[in-house]
Amino acid sequence: MRIHDKIDIYSLLDRKFNCPFCEKEHYIPIKLIFIGKDAISRIPYLISTLVRGKRILILSDEITYRVAGNKCEEVLREDYQVTPLILYPKGTKRVYADEKYLPEILAKAKNKDAILTVGAGTITDLGKYVADSLKIPVICFPTAPSMNAYTSGVAALLMGRLKVTLPVQPTRAVITDITIISQAPLDLIKAGFADSLAKAFANADWRISSLLTGEAFCLLPFKIATEAENKYIDKGDELVQRDERVISSLMEGLNLGGISMIIAGKSSPASGGEHLISHFLDMYAHFKGAEIFAYHGLQVGIGVIISSLIYEKLKVLSSREVRHLLSHRKIDYDKEMKFFGEHVPIVSKEFTKKLPVIKRLPELLPSLWDRIKEEAFSLVYTHQQIVEFLSKAECPLRFDDIGVNEELAYHAITKARYIRGRFTILDIADEMGILDEIVDKLHKGEI
Numbered sequence: 001m002r003i004h005d006k007i008d009i010y011s012l013l014d015r016k017f018n019c020p021f022c023e024k025e026h027y028i029p030i031k032l033i034f035i036g037k038d039a040i041s042r043i044p045y046l047i048s049t050l051v052r053g054k055r056i057l058i059l060s061d062e063i064t065y066r067v068a069g070n071k072c073e074e075v076l077r078e079d080y081q082v083t084p085l086i087l088y089p090k091g092t093k094r095v096y097a098d099e100k101y102l103p104e105i106l107a108k109a110k111n112k113d114a115i116l117t118v119g120a121g122t123i124t125d126l127g128k129y130v131a132d133s134l135k136i137p138v139i140c141f142p143t144a145p146s147m148n149a150y151t152s153g154v155a156a157l158l159m160g161r162l163k164v165t166l167p168v169q170p171t172r173a174v175i176t177d178i179t180i181i182s183q184a185p186l187d188l189i190k191a192g193f194a195d196s197l198a199k200a201f202a203n204a205d206w207r208i209s210s211l212l213t214g215e216a217f218c219l220l221p222f223k224i225a226t227e228a229e230n231k232y233i234d235k236g237d238e239l240v241q242r243d244e245r246v247i248s249s250l251m252e253g254l255n256l257g258g259i260s261m262i263i264a265g266k267s268s269p270a271s272g273g274e275h276l277i278s279h280f281l282d283m284y285a286h287f288k289g290a291e292i293f294a295y296h297g298l299q300v301g302i303g304v305i306i307s308s309l310i311y312e313k314l315k316v317l318s319s320r321e322v323r324h325l326l327s328h329r330k331i332d333y334d335k336e337m338k339f340f341g342e343h344v345p346i347v348s349k350e351f352t353k354k355l356p357v358i359k360r361l362p363e364l365l366p367s368l369w370d371r372i373k374e375e376a377f378s379l380v381y382t383h384q385q386i387v388e389f390l391s392k393a394e395c396p397l398r399f400d401d402i403g404v405n406e407e408l409a410y411h412a413i414t415k416a417r418y419i420r421g422r423f424t425i426l427d428i429a430d431e432m433g434i435l436d437e438i439v440d441k442l443h444k445g446e447i
């Protein structure tokens, strides 16, 4: 494989290969990514090629069981010993990826040869986590093209009062029935679409961070996900009409987004500053004991709008202006973090991780600025493009659209940077005073 070759990532599954971009060896341990019509009836055959043993746990919740779990059970029953486990909400409106569901899943999954998850984010994360702890394979059967965790090597779970992202063994296969995912609730399809838009910005954030800190960077994740993205990004109108070709491309984009994270060995190519805004909103809701504001991807879409505005402001600056802006602003981090109240110690621990690079920005950033412009700013879409893409897919564009009031939106924009140790464009923007301009837009009702 060479840099300009068209990359067929599917031919590289489950084998080691040398990367033309970073020149390191990558390995994607997933064996199969299958998207097709009536894929559900092919499950028994596909599983027979992927799993040794006949004891399968089918994990779903009450909704996804009705959508596809019961049919999966039916088609597998002939050749397999199938145990269905249907999760019901415990104290919330719907089931979340919360550790309180783990004991019953662990109990049922013991002595099984594999777990088949039938669902979207929640069921997938719970199933991946349990399969990983029992060292058995997990196979994902998505019910919605709603996020990129089907193929990723992490599971996001609520542990105690915190959402944590844990490394897990990736799925052995993703088997997608295009007819089923095309009938998913529209909000889940929109959420997947908006989540996938993070890719360009996340990769740009990662490139900047790598230039500043020296952390490893590889362009392969960006390349593979972009090829799929080009097939759906400006077709939001067809997406909401449930066009199966476009939905199939979106699913492909999401799966490649998950694979990107495996290649990178971290979530950086799919999650940058825009994700911190969504995580901030989840954290806030969780601390208040409230339900989340909106699906992950829909919140990320708003984060992407913020990131696109920041990149727009930054790309016109010269290195001299950058130096000037950095020399003027002094932030009292402890005062800012007071917002988090009793959770300050957790937040502060995260923020401290990136403090050394933040402190060195006045020295590092101006001299790297031209390179950052060339290698990172070139990856992102303009603000106008992002608004067009999201509008076409009828996704929320403003905080208000997802029930976040102006005051909380202000905190999301200015405090999201503190909740994770990852260095993102939000850090640069705040250090340069650019976030103040974004907040102005918020107060004018523009975002």
Ligand SMILES: [Zn+2]
Binding pocket: 019, 020, 021, 022, 023, 024, 026, 218, 219, 220
């Ligand atoms: Zn590479």
Ligand SMILES: [Zn+2]
Binding pocket: 147, 148, 195, 198, 270, 271, 275, 296, 297, 300
């Ligand atoms: Zn995401």
